[in-house]
Amino acid sequence: MVKTKVFLICLSVMIVLFSAVAASHMYTMERAIARSIFADVLDDMQDIGYLDPALADYYRQKMAELGWDVTGDVFAGSWPQTEQQRALKERNEMVTLTLIVRPSRVAQWLNQFAEGNAAFLFTGSRPSEYFDPGW
Template sequence: MLKLPVFLTCLSVIIFLFAAVACVEMYTLERAIARGFYTDLLDDMQDIGYLDAELESYYREKMNELEWEAAKGDYFAGTWPREESLRAGKQVNDLVHLSLSIRPTRLSQWMHYLFEGERVFTFTGSRPSEYFDPEW
């Protein structure tokens, strides 16, 4: 008589633990992908001195394929410079600044809220530009 309730309790605990581990793994994977996008973009910006429109559209397309949304209307709000005419140069010690805000899938939003207290992945940073103007 006691075996059935114990079995059902153990089974439900195992299922709960398996589901919790799967949720944490999915959250970790999505956050790692977002961090990878941020790192790649900042490296490219550092090399060319600005956020190229083609590069921006490529990453926007990739993030939309993952069913992510822009947190503030634009994934790259606060990023500078975004135009070739404002290109940051190494010879004058300019910095490139990248700000990336992503609203991930609902599961990752819940997990991120549980761990960090917010629902949006936000990455912000600056690096010195490596672009050297050949006309300088």
């Protein structure tokens, strides 16, 4: 009887540890993917001087394919968002990107524990690299 109890306790500890490691790995991978999407969009914004709607739609689709909730405005707070407001290098203007992603439920729980917020939030600014051809 004692051997059975010890076996069940060891088995449950192994299952809990394996589940914790798997959840931690999944959280780390999802956060890294979100960070790489943020870096890619910010690089593209820096090159063209604004957040192109086609570019935003492309990355929204990629995030939706990952199973993330993109029903809200994931690029809220990003500036500039129109071609008429394009940031120019010759005027030393900046582009700012804010990305808010709601990942999978397990990643949300772990991010709530680690960061105090269920969503991944990335924000950053860089100087624009876009030169106006008429300059």
